[in-house]
Amino acid sequence: MASSGSANTGRYGTAVVIGGGLAGCLAAWALRGKARRIVVVERDRYPQQPGFRPGTPQGHHAHLLLEGGRRALEDLLPGIGAELDAREARLVDVPRGMSWLSSAGWMPRFHSGLAFLSCTRPVLDHTVLERVRTEPSIEFLEGTAVLGVLGDDEGLTGVRVRTKGADGGTETEIHAELVVDASGRSSAMPDWLAEAGFARAPEERVDPGVAYASRLYHRPADADPDMPAVYLQTKAPDQPRFGVLLPVEGDRWLVTVGGMRGAEPAPGEAGFAAGLEQLRDPLLRDLVAGAEPAGEVRGFRPGPGVRRHYERRSPDGLVVVGDAACTFNPVYGQGISTAVLGARALRDAVRAHGIGRAGAQEARRGIAAAAADAWLMSSSEDVRFPTTTGGPAGAAVRIQHRYLDRVIARAAVDESVCLAFVAVMGLTRPPTTLFHPKVLWPVLRGA
DSSP, X not given: OOOOSTTOOSOOSEEEEEOOSHHHHHHHHHHBTTBSEEEEEESSOXXXXXXXOTTXXXXXXXXXEOHHHHHHHHHHSTTHHHHHHHTTOEEEETTTTEEEXXXXXXXXXXXXXXXXXXXXXXXXXXHHHHHHTTOTTEEEEXXXXXXXXXXXXXXXXXXXXXXXXXXXXXXXXXXXXXXXXXXXXXXXXXXXXXXXXXXXXXXXXXXXXXXXXXXEEEOOTTOOTTOOEEEEOOBTTTBOEEEEEEEETTTEEEEEXXXXXXXXXXXXXXXXXXXXXXXSSSHHHHHHHTSEEOSOXXXXXXXXXXXXXXXXXXXXXXXXXGGGTEEOOGGGOOHHHHHXXXXXXXXXXXXXXXXXXXXXXXXXXXXXXXXXXXXXXXXXXHTXXXXXXXXXXXXXXXXXXXXXXXXXXXXXXXXXXXXXXHHHHTTSSOGGGGGSHHHHHHHHHXX
């Protein structure tokens, strides 16, 4: 392995990125200029136009890029917002552009200067992929599966891969100074590390048993233009169902209904219709009643939220980003934003320290920090539901819940508190913002 250190920031060697989805493409882009060769290993083959891929089973469902992730994406790929706008991605002002039923009631609608980006996952992925393909140092191995990692006493030294073919495929080795795992929720890196003789990273798990179903609709011509998005939240512990309507390209709506363990929607159209009926408010059901379906109902069970602490234990030469490092309950909409923030942390680390030992260590710390607030919020909310397994517990969590309940209640009637809450949920401010005197005093006074 090439020598490392904070002074070694020049271009050298090879970096391998496992997975060519959004997180993998952004990780490859983050490494440009710091590795002579960047190889993205992707098991699927990309469609020529934006389209769903087998490797992203959650791709048919609602995705949004929170304000914090949207800013980070523009920082990584300047001008990408305009390219997404040209493909009809929708920018939704929060909370002005939403009919948002929180656990305490309807949120006020006012201009905050904060927004989220809404489009189908294929549009986002394809727009980013097109930009990344413009970089000459990045090459893509499509239709290629990673079989395991290579290593020695100092750390990882590459990966073993098999390229699909009519004859069963060809196995080869790719040697690299840095391996980046961006293979998503199904990451096999813990097993690969064990097979190579390395210790697994410590893990945290929380499983609320969430499941959901989604369907695209054509937006009715007479739809209210002041209602571009709808969010009907759960209300723990006795109302574990949620519903979402997001505007997406093609003048369509992407509608999702779901619930925590014990309240999952049944399969198919009948289950989807029942899920709409069981929501806390009839708004979403009534909107969909006048809309023409633009696709079939698709269900998804994402599995538990998992946070792997590679910043605490990892062999040299390894960095893990996106869902492979930390995956959340998708209800909170944090996943792709956290992946973008992690890619930016990787970029900043290799800019300062190169792709050797010091750069990888700094990247692991930065990626963990980028996910910390989102994990704290999502895992703490998940354990409100009595059917959740794992997650934080104890008196501190109960106190946190009581205080957050008061924040949300005040936010429903106080725009300044609502703005602070939206900033925290949008990953532009840390959760400690909710304890600032300008928020604390109105919350303690009550609604």
